Amino acid sequence: MSRHCLLILALLALAGCANVEPWQRGYLAKPEMAFDPNPATAVQMQHMYTSKEAASGGYGVGGGGCGCN
Amino acid sequence: MASAGEAVAATDKTATLRSALQALAAAAATLPLASLPVRAGQIEEAKVGLNLFSYQERDGRIGVLAPTAWVQAPVARDVDFEARMTFDSVAGASPQYVSNEGGTIVHTLSSASIREWRKEGMLKATRWFGDDSLSLGADVSSEHDYLSQTLSADAKFEFLNKNVTWAIGASVTNDAIGFTGFPSIQEKRTTRALFTGITQLLSPTDILQSNLAYTNGKGYFNDYYEYTVSFLGRRAFLHRDQRPDSRRSVSWLTRWKHYVTALGAAVGVDYRYYQDSWGIRSHMAEASWHQPLSPTWAVRPVIRYYTQNAADFYATTIASSSGVGSSDTRLAAFGAVTLALNFSARLGDRDTLELGAGRYVQRASWRSGGGSPDLPRFDAGYAMLGWTRSF
Numbered sequence: 001m002s003r004h005c006l007l008i009l010a011l012l013a014l015a016g017c018a019n020v021e022p023w024q025r026g027y028l029a030k031p032e033m034a035f036d037p038n039p040a041t042a043v044q045m046q047h048m049y050t051s052k053e054a055a056s057g058g059y060g061v062g063g064g065g066c067g068c069n
Numbered sequence: 070m071a072s073a074g075e076a077v078a079a080t081d082k083t084a085t086l087r088s089a090l091q092a093l094a095a096a097a098a099t100l101p102l103a104s105l106p107v108r109a110g111q112i113e114e115a116k117v118g119l120n121l122f123s124y125q126e127r128d129g130r131i132g133v134l135a136p137t138a139w140v141q142a143p144v145a146r147d148v149d150f151e152a153r154m155t156f157d158s159v160a161g162a163s164p165q166y167v168s169n170e171g172g173t174i175v176h177t178l179s180s181a182s183i184r185e186w187r188k189e190g191m192l193k194a195t196r197w198f199g200d201d202s203l204s205l206g207a208d209v210s211s212e213h214d215y216l217s218q219t220l221s222a223d224a225k226f227e228f229l230n231k232n233v234t235w236a237i238g239a240s241v242t243n244d245a246i247g248f249t250g251f252p253s254i255q256e257k258r259t260t261r262a263l264f265t266g267i268t269q270l271l272s273p274t275d276i277l278q279s280n281l282a283y284t285n286g287k288g289y290f291n292d293y294y295e296y297t298v299s300f301l302g303r304r305a306f307l308h309r310d311q312r313p314d315s316r317r318s319v320s321w322l323t324r325w326k327h328y329v330t331a332l333g334a335a336v337g338v339d340y341r342y343y344q345d346s347w348g349i350r351s352h353m354a355e356a357s358w359h360q361p362l363s364p365t366w367a368v369r370p371v372i373r374y375y376t377q378n379a380a381d382f383y384a385t386t387i388a389s390s391s392g393v394g395s396s397d398t399r400l401a402a403f404g405a406v407t408l409a410l411n412f413s414a415r416l417g418d419r420d421t422l423e424l425g426a427g428r429y430v431q432r433a434s435w436r437s438g439g440g441s442p443d444l445p446r447f448d449a450g451y452a453m454l455g456w457t458r459s460f
Contacts, residue, residue: 018232018269018270020272022231026273027274028270028276028328030335032359032367032369033326038120040120041120041425044122048429048451049375052399052429052431054347054380054399054400055318055320055345056320057282057318057322058282058320058321061221062193062221062240063191065217065242065258066187066212067187
């Protein structure tokens, strides 16, 4: 766990040095670069995993509970 | 030494070159910006979508058909609106009890096939304040024996020339749990959640997001319909599923996306660590590759690996008729793999079609270090069809 934390913190620290200018963000604005290109599909996949696994969360707030878990 | 005339000519050339470069820079700055959102995360155009999700477990277990309709749209200059409605139809048999009667652990499904419906509705409104935003959301999920209601709020702030987005949020979920055949009995559970996350641009082709979520739930967590039958010597114990009346969890999700300019492809890698007060520790890693095949079609294969250890109170033999204990396989130690293949097609300027299928498999042996003995194999498949129209 601590190794994972250090790696992620190191990435974030390195990221803090980056400066991407607005005119350099063409690739980042492409729909396929969105973390969840289709919100409905993402919700359905998370719902399936939540009903079969003990772990969940990390994607944001909101979303209802369910008798399936 | 250069003459005065040459110096003037050189100055003129420099001025002309500077002017040309300025014009070029202005044009270059204008072109890509035209395709960028004015504010990160803001809904720039209205979209409506229909999704049909079909899920089927092997061996006659649960099958789900879930149509979803959704819309997101800017309703005023500084206000966005989102809504989603899902209707789940659930049919099949679910795990009912675990017994060691024959000398080996056997997981038995309910003899009667169930058929249930679940309705879920979500509303969310976002108000923009310059580059920052505040969202309020409500979510209701209703079944014949379960009602879940969630209120949520989150805010996003832009920093460092919009290279960094900081998100914070909170939610409260109130669940009312009923029991088939006992309409007068109702249990309750309240779960409070806190969330924070950073999204950082790493380069013109890389973006990283790291989110931390904490939940604190109190109330009824038992699965009333599951029980464990244990034969120990000449004694037999029937134990109804009973879990602690509180659960605290932490999830840490980190996501990275990279655009491969040479191939026009987008690569995604997610990792999540989870732990809770029931003794469960879990790791999840997922990788995807979005590859355009033509101006119309794209393919996105996905592979996901998940692993968890067992809850402190998970057991398949319980020498008691009361007390905390559960044989629910979802609290066991196992590993799981998802393989999926998704296709998307752009139909004209306004329509997008998506279709995909995947297989989800759990095995005790797929957990590093070994899983829970006697855990049954679990296989499920799913298919998805989606249509989105932009306005």
